[in-house]
Amino acid sequence: MHCGSTDLLNQIREITWMNLRNVPSRVGASSVIVVGIAGVVAVLVSILAMATGFRTALESTGSPNRAIVLRGGSGGELSSGVGQESADIVAQMDGVAAASDELYAIADVPKRSNGTPANLVVRGVEQNAFVVRPELHIVAGRNFEPGKGELIAGKRAVAEFTGIDLGANVRFRDSDWKVVGVFEANGDANESEVWADVKVLQAAFRRGNLISTMRLQLTDPAVLSTIAERIANDPRLDLQIRSEQDFYGDQSKQLTAIITGFGYLVGVIMAIGAIFAALNTMYSAVSARTVEIATLRAIGFGVAPVLVSVLIEALILALLGGALGAVLSYLVFNGMTISTLNRGAFSQVAFDFAVTPKLMTQGLTWAMALGFVGGLFPALRAARLPITVALRGE
Amino acid sequence: MSYLTLIWAGLFRRRTRTLLTFVSIAVAFLLFGLLRSIAAAFSVGVDVAGVDRLVVQPKYSIVDGLPVSHLDRIRALPGVAMATHYSWFGGFYQDRKNFFPKFPVVPAEWFAAYPELRIDPAQLEAFEQARTGVVVPQQLADKYGWKIGDKIPIEADIWPKKDGSRIWEFDLVGIYRAPTSGFGLNAFLMNYDYFDEARQFNKGQVGSFVVRVADPSKAPEIARSIDATFENSSNETRTATEAEVARQFANQIGDIGLMMGGILGAVFFTIVLLTGNTMAQAFRERIPELAVLKTLGFSDVAVSLVVLGEAVVLCAVAGAFGLGVSAVLAPGVGRAVKDILPGFALAWQTLAAGLAIAVLLGLVVGAVPAATARRLRIVDALREH
Numbered sequence: 001m002h003c004g005s006t007d008l009l010n011q012i013r014e015i016t017w018m019n020l021r022n023v024p025s026r027v028g029a030s031s032v033i034v035v036g037i038a039g040v041v042a043v044l045v046s047i048l049a050m051a052t053g054f055r056t057a058l059e060s061t062g063s064p065n066r067a068i069v070l071r072g073g074s075g076g077e078l079s080s081g082v083g084q085e086s087a088d089i090v091a092q093m094d095g096v097a098a099a100s101d102e103l104y105a106i107a108d109v110p111k112r113s114n115g116t117p118a119n120l121v122v123r124g125v126e127q128n129a130f131v132v133r134p135e136l137h138i139v140a141g142r143n144f145e146p147g148k149g150e151l152i153a154g155k156r157a158v159a160e161f162t163g164i165d166l167g168a169n170v171r172f173r174d175s176d177w178k179v180v181g182v183f184e185a186n187g188d189a190n191e192s193e194v195w196a197d198v199k200v201l202q203a204a205f206r207r208g209n210l211i212s213t214m215r216l217q218l219t220d221p222a223v224l225s226t227i228a229e230r231i232a233n234d235p236r237l238d239l240q241i242r243s244e245q246d247f248y249g250d251q252s253k254q255l256t257a258i259i260t261g262f263g264y265l266v267g268v269i270m271a272i273g274a275i276f277a278a279l280n281t282m283y284s285a286v287s288a289r290t291v292e293i294a295t296l297r298a299i300g301f302g303v304a305p306v307l308v309s310v311l312i313e314a315l316i317l318a319l320l321g322g323a324l325g326a327v328l329s330y331l332v333f334n335g336m337t338i339s340t341l342n343r344g345a346f347s348q349v350a351f352d353f354a355v356t357p358k359l360m361t362q363g364l365t366w367a368m369a370l371g372f373v374g375g376l377f378p379a380l381r382a383a384r385l386p387i388t389v390a391l392r393g394e
Numbered sequence: 395m396s397y398l399t400l401i402w403a404g405l406f407r408r409r410t411r412t413l414l415t416f417v418s419i420a421v422a423f424l425l426f427g428l429l430r431s432i433a434a435a436f437s438v439g440v441d442v443a444g445v446d447r448l449v450v451q452p453k454y455s456i457v458d459g460l461p462v463s464h465l466d467r468i469r470a471l472p473g474v475a476m477a478t479h480y481s482w483f484g485g486f487y488q489d490r491k492n493f494f495p496k497f498p499v500v501p502a503e504w505f506a507a508y509p510e511l512r513i514d515p516a517q518l519e520a521f522e523q524a525r526t527g528v529v530v531p532q533q534l535a536d537k538y539g540w541k542i543g544d545k546i547p548i549e550a551d552i553w554p555k556k557d558g559s560r561i562w563e564f565d566l567v568g569i570y571r572a573p574t575s576g577f578g579l580n581a582f583l584m585n586y587d588y589f590d591e592a593r594q595f596n597k598g599q600v601g602s603f604v605v606r607v608a609d610p611s612k613a614p615e616i617a618r619s620i621d622a623t624f625e626n627s628s629n630e631t632r633t634a635t636e637a638e639v640a641r642q643f644a645n646q647i648g649d650i651g652l653m654m655g656g657i658l659g660a661v662f663f664t665i666v667l668l669t670g671n672t673m674a675q676a677f678r679e680r681i682p683e684l685a686v687l688k689t690l691g692f693s694d695v696a697v698s699l700v701v702l703g704e705a706v707v708l709c710a711v712a713g714a715f716g717l718g719v720s721a722v723l724a725p726g727v728g729r730a731v732k733d734i735l736p737g738f739a740l741a742w743q744t745l746a747a748g749l750a751i752a753v754l755l756g757l758v759v760g761a762v763p764a765a766t767a768r769r770l771r772i773v774d775a776l777r778e779h
Contacts, residue, residue: 029675032668039664043657050653073560078457079484079552106455108632116645119455173454174628205458206628238558258731259650265727266425270661273421277668280414284675338653341646346457348646 011305012312015296019313026288032281033314034321036274037370041325041363043270046333047263048362049355051256057351058252058342061188062244064221066132069214069231072238076251077104078346080212086237087214093230095223096216100128103198104212105205106347107172110162111339120161121193121347122151122172124201124211132217136190141166141181146197149204152181154191156350160339164194175204189248192339192349216241251344271370278374282314286382293382294390303383310379311372318371319364326360397696400687401703408676412708415672419709419755420716422665423748427720428727429662430744433655435731446475446610447507448617449639450603453630457482459599460629467623468603473616475608478503481601483584484552485562487538494534496548496582497601498589501529507604510573517542517568525588529568531580540566548582553593562592605633670759673705677763684767685775698768705760706753713752717745 023030069090070080082101091099103124108117123129126146130136144150153164163170170177177196185191202209218224221243228241286293293306339350405412450468452458459481468477483496497504501521505511513521513529521527530540540546544566554560564584572579590597607616617633624631634642644651687697724740731738 028671032671035664036668039661043661046657050650071554073549073554074551075484075486075490076551106457108453108455111645114645116642118646173458238554261730266428266661269421269425269428270665273418273665273668276414276417276421277665277672280411280418280672283410283414338650340650 012308015305015309016312019309029281033278033317036277037318037321037367038325040270040274041322042329044267045329045359045363048359049353051259053351053354055252055256058248062248066244067216067241068247069241072240077213082211084209095219097219098128098131098217100132100215101211103201112162119347123193123195124198126198132215136185138181139184149177150180151177151194151196153179153194155184156191160350173204189349275374282378286378290390294387297387307379307383310382311375314375315371318367322364322367326363330355400700404704416712418669419712423713423716424720426748427717431740435738446606447636448605450631450633453632462598462600473612475606477605478507479600479603485548485550498584498586513570520567524567526565527567528564528584530582531572535569555592556594673759681775685772688772694768698764701767702760702764706756709752709756717748
């Protein structure tokens with residue numbers, strides 16, 4: 001029999017439409033595919049959204065125009081220390097538009113979520129800290145007054161830590177502090193910190209006039225290498241300079257890689273389970289329709305339309321499941337804030353789940369792939385059914 | 395005997411479906427094994443921590459440090475059996491990624507505070523004698539291929555030496571055995587005296603004190619009396635049991651662990667739900683067969699037991715298989731996440747609980763079909779299908 005391409009498409013459309021109209025009568029079995037794939041996609045997207053959110057929070061803290069100066073050999077702000085003389089030398093270098101001397105300290109403050117003490121960053125800063133970070137602005141209260149025991153708290157620090165409230169008094173080390181303002185900084189890692197006047201903090205934490213790090217506003221990102229060279233060649237300095245983006249990128253790398261790897265591991269394991277559930281359902285669907293398929297073949301429908309129609313049914317159910325999973329993940333998790341210990345900085349950092357369009361697309365791609373595999377083999381079986389045997393079969 | 399054959403025949407009636415169901419269940423239990431191991435990682439240290447040990451930390455942050463002179467006053471308190479100290483050295487071996495804790499300690503005191511650590515007395519003696527001597531746990535020596543007599547350079551990030559150099563060279567003089575992987579039980583140990591003399595700043599400052607109490611039931615009182623001793627001094631303390639300290643540290647990672655546990659719990663139940671549905675569906679197709687069995691003279695109870703038996707055998711075997719695979723995978727996963735979740739381990743309790751749940755699952759998904767099978771009237775069943 002001659003079969004034109006229009007005929008073929010018509011046949012496919014007819015059979016597919018017939019199959020799909022039948023789905024409601026097999027709703028229990030069909031929902032196995034939808035629910036199974038929705039589960040895979042929801043879990044995969046949610047775990048990857050956690051990794052993406054963490055990376056975004058740290059990476060957005062860094063600006064290409066800024067650099068951080070640490071003591072040679074130190075891996076983070078906590079283990080770093082810079083003497084005042086060294087800081088003055090660096091601040092005078094060409095290409096440094098502004099320099100901010102900062103003291104990085106840690107205080108144990110109970111988390112609101114579980115009441116156990118966790119590491120809160122207390123950063124001592126001077127006026128230049130706000131010059132080099134124009135993204136930071138006060139949203140409630142006012143800035144601290146130099147020389148006083150006053151704090152401003154990042155929005156996320158307020159959300160995560162007990163007692164860090166506007167107007168509240170907080171006790172760290174030998175001294176009492178009053179929270180006089182709340183700031184925002186694009187949701188970055190600074191928002192998980194509290195800031196105070198560097199001189200007052202040095203006294204309270206008994207650090208003399210030692211600072212931890214310097215933040216430099218560069219006239220141009222390109223001057224970084226020149227400054228790095230001058231620091232390396234100056235025998236008075238035992239310092240290192242890194243771009244902020246590098247510095248925060250490194251901090252997020254390990255945890256991001258672990259969460260991502262974990263997400264894929266769980267995703268793949270679940271996907272295997274979902275494929276088998278889909279195969280099960282589609283094989284049952286095919287076997288329940290043995291007579292129907294054989295009848296179609298007997299009255300002149302080709303092999304290809306039967307095969308394609310089964311595959312399309314699986315793909316549509318899978319897509320439905322994928323969309324359900326992605327939307328579920330978005331509704332439940334997108335924007336949800338959690339916090340964890342950022343090992344690189346030995347401090348708590350809060351971040352938001354980021355269920356991005358890219359992740360949702362990735363989830364749908366997985367769903368389609370699962371649907372394809374889950375539908376292909378049953379479709380092949382349907383296509384290969386010998387007509388006579390099938391008609392006699394039941 | 396014949397029932398087992400019947401169950402077997404039932405399971406192999408539709409090989410493909412049985413195999414597919416088998417794999418779905420196995421996958422669910424594979425995930426169960428892994429997710430329970432993650433949850434266990436968050437309680438690590440809590441179970442293994444010594445009940446008679448207290449940890450004394452600086453009140454406001456563990457990074458502040460305490461004067462070593464506190465030790466004499468702690469030792470003088472009633473109920474204190476012994477006390478020693480350790481500090482956080484930081485630094486790294488060859489590459490920043492090679493992370494393991496390094497503590498300056500007083501050798502004999504450290505091993506007295508942690509009697510579960512096993513060291514050859516001759517090696518402990520060598521450790522005390524050699525200024526630049528270090529001892530390491532067996533697993534660390536294995537990992538980096540260290541042998542006694544090796545020189546091990548550590549690059550400092552917190553503690554430069556007096557002469558400004560950052561490389562500390564140590565001599566390996568002993569290898570000790572640690573029974574578990576709890577925090578601090580697998581540290582690279584160096585001599586505090588040498589560390590204190592050679593470091594550039596903060597002389598006389600240590601990280602924390604470890605206190606053993608004579609009577610564990612008095613630990614809370616002694617903790618309070620230690621903190622009271624230093625109250626209103628310029629170095630106040632916060633004392634807690636080792637278990638409490640371990641719990642607090644795990645809580646710092648907190649939210650992420652909780653989230654993973656929640657997500658994975660949902661996964662497990664989704665898969666179980668799907669499997670139950672598939673098995674119920676398979677049962678409905680077989681109703682005429684069961685009627686035939688009854689016609690042949692099998693009692694109602696026997697038929698329902700065959701149906702239940704099938705579900706239980708399938709779930710138990712598939713569950714055991716999934717748990718077995720998770721046991722094979724666990725060491726690899728543990729290695730991959732050891733820096734962030736050092737306590738990741740698949741415990742035998744997890745395997746036992748998993749197996750029990752698998753059997754229970756079989757009973758649950760088999761219960762309704764079994765009851766239906768029992769009530770089945772031969773005429774109806776044969777007519778309807």
